Amino acid sequence: MSRYTLPNGLELNGKLYNLIELDEIRGKHQNMMVNPNPKTPIDHIEPLLTDLVKDLTNSDSESALDQVSKKDLILYKLPIQDIQFIMIKVREVSYGKDYIMQLQCTNCETKNNAKLDLSKLEVFPRKDKLSKDEMKLPKEKIEFTYGHMSLSHLLKMAVEEGESEFTKSMLTSLTAFMLTSLGDKSPVQPSDLDELRGSDLDYIRDNMPSLSEIDMEVEHTCTSCNTDFKQELPALAADFLLRTRT
Numbered sequence: 001m002s003r004y005t006l007p008n009g010l011e012l013n014g015k016l017y018n019l020i021e022l023d024e025i026r027g028k029h030q031n032m033m034v035n036p037n038p039k040t041p042i043d044h045i046e047p048l049l050t051d052l053v054k055d056l057t058n059s060d061s062e063s064a065l066d067q068v069s070k071k072d073l074i075l076y077k078l079p080i081q082d083i084q085f086i087m088i089k090v091r092e093v094s095y096g097k098d099y100i101m102q103l104q105c106t107n108c109e110t111k112n113n114a115k116l117d118l119s120k121l122e123v124f125p126r127k128d129k130l131s132k133d134e135m136k137l138p139k140e141k142i143e144f145t146y147g148h149m150s151l152s153h154l155l156k157m158a159v160e161e162g163e164s165e166f167t168k169s170m171l172t173s174l175t176a177f178m179l180t181s182l183g184d185k186s187p188v189q190p191s192d193l194d195e196l197r198g199s200d201l202d203y204i205r206d207n208m209p210s211l212s213e214i215d216m217e218v219e220h221t222c223t224s225c226n227t228d229f230k231q232e233l234p235a236l237a238a239d240f241l242l243r244t245r246t
C-alpha cells in the first residue's frame, strides 16, 4: 500500500482530505481494462479506482470515506486533475517509476522512445484569476462560484456524439460544469444559462481558475532530425495502466 499527497484533495466541513492510499494493479484490474465494448474510452477509470483507492484521509488521520462513498469520491468529488495524478501513481506503484513512451516526431515522423520518471513529474500550483469580489457577472451582477471538472463530466462529454444532452447544448453545458452556484441556483444546469448574455458567459469561461495539476507534457528531441517536440502523457487511457512497456 502506498500513500501520496493529492495536488488538490477534497474539502469537507473545513478540513482538507488529501492523503490518498493506493493499492497496486492485480489480475482483476487487468480484466476491468479489457472491455470489448466500451461506451467511452474512459469507462474503465471509475470501477478501477473505486477498487484501487483504499483510503483518503486528512492530517488527523480521519477518513473522508466516513462521509462520502468511494464511487462518489471518484466520479464527482475529486477534480479530474487529482484523478490524473492517481492514475499516474497507480502505474508507479504497480510497475515502477520508469515509463517508456513512444513519441512520433512532428517533423520527420520517426518513432522515438522516451523514458519518463513518473516519480519526478512536476506539480503546477493552483492559479486563481478572480478575487471573491470579482466573482460576479459584469452585466447581470449575479454572483457565482467555480467548481471543478470531474470524471463524471468527462464521461458525459465522451458518450457518442449526437446521443447525449451534452452535445445538444455544448457551450452552455461546458460552462455549467465550471460552476457550483449561480445566484440562488446550485447545482447549475445548462438551461440556466440559456438567457444569459454571451459576454457574461465569456467572463466565466475566461477566468476559470487552474487547479493544481501534474505536468502532463513530455518534451523530447528527435533522435533522427533533432527537432524538439512535445506530447501529452496518456494518463487516462487504459493501456497506460495495462502494459508494462520496456
Ligand SMILES: [Zn+2]
Pocket (backbone or CB within 6 Å): 105, 106, 107, 108, 109, 110, 222, 223, 224, 225, 226, 227
Ligand atoms: Zn524527427
